[in-house]
């Protein structure tokens with residue numbers, strides 16, 4: 377069937393969504409969208425292979441799914457020994473890894489775990505943290521505002537910020553409203569660092585390189601996420617026959633090409 381012929385299916389089964397990222401291909405949002413690619417030496421520290429060798433226990437999946445792209449992890453030693461959790465999908469690698477410039481797989485697992493524990497939306501909290509880290513870097517938000525310093529690569533400041541937002545403590549009470557409302561209250565140029573789609577936070581990579589992917593995210597009903605119409609097939613190696621038989625359009629494999637991308641997004645959003 378079509379599933380078995382799609383290269384993406386094989387990759388998802390073998391490596392989950394983390395498997396799409398490698399030192400050679402790393403369209404990962406860097407420091408609140410300051411760039412759309414992460415240093416390959418940093419990517420090498422957090423590839424799917426590293427997570428698998430050090431922390432993976434078993435494959436997991438949604439009910440009845442023939443792909444089962446999820447993974448269950450366990451940390452046996454170090455600061456977070458005893459942590460058991462499901463994740464990390466590629467949005468966690470991007471949101472907590474490249475976006476916050478954290479290169480420790482155990483720290484990315486921890487960030488994902490507390491997000492789950494507090495019932496937060498992963499893209500939302502990762503985006504708010506990236507935005508605050510950049511506001512701090514640019515001097516828009518200070519230690520006096522927060523009560524502590526935050527900085528790129530610092531998991532402890534992320535955890536503290538997340539707890540303040542969850543319990544609406546201090547400055548966290550403003551940030552819990554989301555970037556759009558918080559940036560209006562804070563002002564001082566913080567609005568210019570806010571990356572929003574239809575008022576929603578966005579934690580997505582490939583926005584500068586993949587045309588249908590970006591168009592789908594920009595035009596999706598809710599806004600900001602890739603689950604409502606972003607085409608993930610660009611660059612996946614679909615041949616002419618497969619594209620025609622599934623989408624009724626010629627090949628859309630070239631991510632940077634604009635041809636037929638609008639039609640592809642319409643197909644996806646239907």
Ligand code: SF4
Nearest residue numbers: 437438441443444445
């Ligand atoms: S349905 Fe669930 S397990 Fe299957 S590919 Fe999608 S997210 Fe992964």
